[in-house]
Amino acid sequence: xxxxxxxxxxxAKQLNISPTTVSRGLNDHPAINIKTKTKIMDLAKELDYRSxxxxxxxxxxxxNTIGVIVPKLDSMFMSSVISGIEKIANNAGYNLIISQSxxxxxxxxxxxxxxxxxxxxxxxxxxxxxxxxxxxxxxFIKKGVPLILFDRIAEDLPSTKVIIDNxxxxxxxxxxxxxxxxxxxxxxxxxxxxxVYKDRFEGYKKALLDHEISYKPxxxxxxxxxxxxxxxxxxxDVLKRKTLPDGIFITSDFAAAxxxxxxxxxxxxxxxxxxxxxxxxxxxxKVTEPTISTINYPGKxxxxxxxxxxxxxxxxxxxxGITNTVVLNxxxxxxxxxxxxxxxxx
Amino acid sequence: xxxxxxxxxxxAKQLNISPTTVSRGLNDHPAINIKTKTKIMDLAKELDYRSxxxxxxxxxxxxNTIGVIVPKLDSMFMSSVISGIEKIANNAGYNLIISQSxxxxxxxxxxxxxxxxxxxxxxxxxxxxxxxxxxxxxxFIKKGVPLILFDRIAEDLPSTKVIIDNxxxxxxxxxxxxxxxxxxxxxxxxxxxxxVYKDRFEGYKKALLDHEISYKPxxxxxxxxxxxxxxxxxxxDVLKRKTLPDGIFITSDFAAAxxxxxxxxxxxxxxxxxxxxxxxxxxxxKVTEPTISTINYPGKxxxxxxxxxxxxxxxxxxxxGITNTVVLNxxxxxxxxxxxxxxxxx
DNA sequence: TTATTTTATGCAATCGGTTGCAAACAATCA
DNA sequence: TGATTGTTTGCAACCGATTGCATAAAATAA
Numbered sequence: 001x002x003x004x005x006x007x008x009x010x011x012a013k014q015l016n017i018s019p020t021t022v023s024r025g026l027n028d029h030p031a032i033n034i035k036t037k038t039k040i041m042d043l044a045k046e047l048d049y050r051s052x053x054x055x056x057x058x059x060x061x062x063x064n065t066i067g068v069i070v071p072k073l074d075s076m077f078m079s080s081v082i083s084g085i086e087k088i089a090n091n092a093g094y095n096l097i098i099s100q101s102x103x104x105x106x107x108x109x110x111x112x113x114x115x116x117x118x119x120x121x122x123x124x125x126x127x128x129x130x131x132x133x134x135x136x137x138x139x140f141i142k143k144g145v146p147l148i149l150f151d152r153i154a155e156d157l158p159s160t161k162v163i164i165d166n167x168x169x170x171x172x173x174x175x176x177x178x179x180x181x182x183x184x185x186x187x188x189x190x191x192x193x194x195x196v197y198k199d200r201f202e203g204y205k206k207a208l209l210d211h212e213i214s215y216k217p218x219x220x221x222x223x224x225x226x227x228x229x230x231x232x233x234x235x236x237d238v239l240k241r242k243t244l245p246d247g248i249f250i251t252s253d254f255a256a257a258x259x260x261x262x263x264x265x266x267x268x269x270x271x272x273x274x275x276x277x278x279x280x281x282x283x284x285x286k287v288t289e290p291t292i293s294t295i296n297y298p299g300k301x302x303x304x305x306x307x308x309x310x311x312x313x314x315x316x317x318x319x320x321g322i323t324n325t326v327v328l329n330x331x332x333x334x335x336x337x338x339x340x341x342x343x344x345x346x
Numbered sequence: 347x348x349x350x351x352x353x354x355x356x357x358a359k360q361l362n363i364s365p366t367t368v369s370r371g372l373n374d375h376p377a378i379n380i381k382t383k384t385k386i387m388d389l390a391k392e393l394d395y396r397s398x399x400x401x402x403x404x405x406x407x408x409x410n411t412i413g414v415i416v417p418k419l420d421s422m423f424m425s426s427v428i429s430g431i432e433k434i435a436n437n438a439g440y441n442l443i444i445s446q447s448x449x450x451x452x453x454x455x456x457x458x459x460x461x462x463x464x465x466x467x468x469x470x471x472x473x474x475x476x477x478x479x480x481x482x483x484x485x486f487i488k489k490g491v492p493l494i495l496f497d498r499i500a501e502d503l504p505s506t507k508v509i510i511d512n513x514x515x516x517x518x519x520x521x522x523x524x525x526x527x528x529x530x531x532x533x534x535x536x537x538x539x540x541x542v543y544k545d546r547f548e549g550y551k552k553a554l555l556d557h558e559i560s561y562k563p564x565x566x567x568x569x570x571x572x573x574x575x576x577x578x579x580x581x582x583d584v585l586k587r588k589t590l591p592d593g594i595f596i597t598s599d600f601a602a603a604x605x606x607x608x609x610x611x612x613x614x615x616x617x618x619x620x621x622x623x624x625x626x627x628x629x630x631x632k633v634t635e636p637t638i639s640t641i642n643y644p645g646k647x648x649x650x651x652x653x654x655x656x657x658x659x660x661x662x663x664x665x666x667g668i669t670n671t672v673v674l675n676x677x678x679x680x681x682x683x684x685x686x687x688x689x690x691x692x
Numbered sequence: 693t694t695a696t697t698t699t700a701t702g703c704a705a706t707c708g709g710t711t712g713c714a715a716a717c718a719a720t721c722a
Numbered sequence: 723t724g725a726t727t728g729t730t731t732g733c734a735a736c737c738g739a740t741t742g743c744a745t746a747a748a749a750t751a752a
Contacts, residue, residue: 005489007738018702023739033700048485050463054409055738058400058707065443073432074646079425086419086446090457095464097411097441100432111436117396118441139394143351227629257633264635283573287603289610289635300420353708364732369709379730401708404737 006049015039026051057119065095066310067120069111071103071128071152076282077299078126081150084303085124092311094121101128112136120145122310127152129191146313150306152194160313161325162306166196169295169330170203173249173277176293176332178211180275180340182247185213188221188233188259189251197222200251200279219245225252234262244268247275247338253282256292260337276337290336297330352395361385372397403465411441412656413466415457417449417474417498422628423645424472427496430649431470438657440467447474458482466491468656473498475537492659496652498540506659507671508652512542515641515676516549519595519623522639522678524557526621526686528593531559534567534579534605535597543568546597546625565591571598580608590614593621593684599628602638606683622683636682643676 008022015022017036024032025040043049057063066089070078082098089096097118101108108128115123116139123140127149134157140147147159177185187204189197205215221237223229238244239262250256256278260270270276270290278285278294285292305326354368361368363382370378371386389395403409412435416424428444435442443464447454454474461469462485469486473495480503486493493505523531531554538544551561567583569575584590585608596602602624606616616622616636624631624640631638651672 005738009738019739020702020704020741021700023741024701027740031700036700048488050465052404052738053464054400054404055707056740058398058404058709059738059740061707063400072429074422074425074429076420076422076425079420079422079428082425082444083418083420083446086444087448090445095443095460096445098428098432098444099436099442100429102433114441118399119396142394227632254629254633261633261635283600284630284633286573287600287607287630287634289607351708355708365709366711366732366734367730369711370731373710377730382730398708401737402710404708404739405710407737 006047011040011043011047011049015043063119063121064093065097065118065120067115067118067123068096068098069101069108069115070126071101073100077280077297080299081303084300085307088304088307088311094311103128103130105130105132109136116140121314122146124148124150124306124310126150127154127194129194146310148306148310150302152196160309162302162309162328163325164297164328164330166199167203170200171207172332173295174204174207176338177247177249177275177277178207180338182275183213184219184245185247185249186219186245187249188255190222190225192222197251204249225255227258230255230258231262234259239266245274249277251279253278253280253284253292253294257284257288260288271337271340275340281333285335293335293338294333295330296333298328302328352393357386357389357393357395361389409465409467410439411443411464411466413461413469414442414444415447415454415461416472417447419446423626423643426645427649430646431653434650434653434657440657449474449476451476451478455482462486467660468492470494470496470652470656472496473500473540475540492656494652494656496648498542506655508648508674509671510643510674510676512545513549516546517553518678519641520550520553522684523593523595523621523623524553524559526684528621529559530565530591531593531595532565532591533595534601536568536571538568543597550595571601573604576601576604577608580605585612591620595623597625599624599626599630599638599640603630603634606634617683617686621686627679631681639681639684640679641676642679644674648674
């Protein structure tokens with residue numbers, strides 16, 4: 001199959017010098033004569049030589065590789081994050097190994113083992129919703145491999161964390177609806193096992209409390225926010241209720257878009273009858289009718305931020321302690337789906 | 347930093363057996379006594395042993411790693427593809443190294459070199475629009491590393507290719523608009539340098555020809571299909587024309603969605619005044635008003651297909667010759683944005 | 693011309709598994 | 723009991739680059 005590989009020994013032999021010199025020449029070592037270097041480089045190019053990273057890594061005990069484990073790759077948010085990570089990591093000379101846990105603790109564990117054996121220099125993780133045990137990550141910490149969690153984190157895992165203030169975001173979104181005159185705000189969200197959704201939920205409750213609206217369990221729904229789940233939840237539950245909510249805070253823009261579509265089909269006006277606010281600020285928000293108000297969650301910046309912290313740490317410029325938490329800003333993006341008042345706003 | 351690593355030698359010493367036996371035991375070699383195996387496994391676990399992939403790869407001359415280079419990660423289509431690749435590759439025991447070319451030939455070249463030095467067992471690529479020279483890929487072919495191109499390919503690169511029939515898709519989309527009564531069909535697409543957009547354009551022209559509609563250059567626009575480009579193209583060009591088109595075939599669903607929004611703002615009805623068809627069958631199609639007719643381009647299946655072909659090839663079960671081309675099916679998905687007639691259809 | 697730096701190169705050990713071949717031992721058959 | 727087969731294990735070479743230390747060669751100083 002593959003033809004014979006050229007090694008530094010082949011180059012050394014042809015040039016009648018030692019492999020040591022070849023290695024140094026290739027790595028631009030200062031002690032090597034410039035003419036020798038040129039000879040080495042030239043021959044290397046001519047022979048299509050490629051350095052064997054495994055031999056090199058084995059000897060140097062470092063891999064220049066960063067591992068990434070996320071629940072799923074196929075969402076706009078996650079692909080933005082990954083894109084941001086890749087950009088920074090690649091510029092800093094790191095390779096990226098990426099895998100998905102598909103929301104399964106089992107798979108996450110397997111992926112972690114692989115990353116561990118691949119000896120990634122650092123690991124970036126967004127947790128699966130199912131994960132309750134963290135031993136597969138503690139192994140990294142034990143060995144001194146830096147671990148960074150983002151978005152879906154676990155408080156009690158001693159690692160750097162990059163998150164948004166989900167509580168505040170939930171609070172802000174809910175408060176906005178309240179300010180639009182909503183009294184019966186339905187909150188649709190996902191698995192409370194993880195910080196993201198739980199904190200938003202807490203923010204939602206706090207906003208109600210602060211505005212003297214009592215929390216009603218029937219105005220709280222969790223599901224996986226998939227297309228079928230959302231449609232089912234509206235058609236078989238929400239729309240059949242005798243009193244409809246007058247506002248909905250739903251933690252996904254796509255789900256919000258589906259909600260709008262479903263409600264409109266049922267003859268309900270958005271935002272007049274029901275005001276809606278989503279989450280993430282996905283592109284989709286701009287093209288629905290009405291456009292969707294949402295919380296801007298900057299995925300790409302989060303990815304870049306995560307990667308930058310890790311790279312700095314790996315290069316030894318890390319001022320960050322290992323258990324620091326970085327909180328990125330989110331903003332309320334007001335569009336039409338939530339505007340019961342001030343109809344003239346953007 | 348990192349604590350001392352446990353090696354098979356440490357295990358061997360503690361168990362008073364040879365490293366050979368430890369290695370075999372860890373790899374479940376049939377010649378090793380089951381009791382010995384158990385002893386080895388137990389101690390390995392107890393000591394937090396992890397296999398050194400570099401030593402192993404170095405000796406075995408294979409990496410169990412697949413490289414992926416794509417123009418950009420942050421689109422729904424691409425993240426679906428990647429998700430599909432990861433799923434298959436991971437199940438087959440391969441790691442994935444991913445990088446982005448950001449549509450730059452330069453970056454693509456650098457990424458290829460890195461992948462080459464990382465000795466990926468196989469390489470999966472969707473070309474950047476800018477790429478005109480393919481020497482950085484020929485290196486792989488020379489060394490016998492399987493190369494698979496998908497979506498954005500180059501005809502003259504001898505590798506396996508996984509694509510859709512872009513010509514047919516373009517033809518189908520255009521024909522559908524014609525059948526809806528459109529006579530002046532605007533085609534908005536991206537860089538003709540690559541097969542994808544060029545073939546769709548050819549399909550568009552052929553459909554016109556077959557229906558005795560002459561091709562008019564002013565009804566053909568290329569740009570990068572970004573939000574700003576689309577909005578600009580409508581506000582400063584299309585909407586200012588004295589005769590508006592009565593149909594638009596635009597090769598991106600998001601762009602189609604923006605087009606609809608912009609047209610509606612200008613008081614033009616979709617599909618009554620202008621019928622629109624997009625491309626990809628993104629989630630977004632279902633939540634706009636009207637919903638968007640499109641060509642279904644199955645990203646996830648494409649990713650799975652690509653990975654499956656490569657994995658089979660690597661495992662030696664590849665029946666596929668190295669220059670075969672796999673063409674995946676696409677279908678016309680009719681929603682509301684294109685329906686001038688039969689308004690009662692889905 | 694001899695002693696001292698400076699510059700350039702090489703020796704040999706090392707990183708940690710893997711594997712062909714041989715050997716030790718136990719089990720089965722005549 | 724001796725011969726044959728099968729089961730386990732170990733020896734030692736190997737994969738290819740890196741690096742501390744030593745040395746040769748050239749340049750400079752004395």
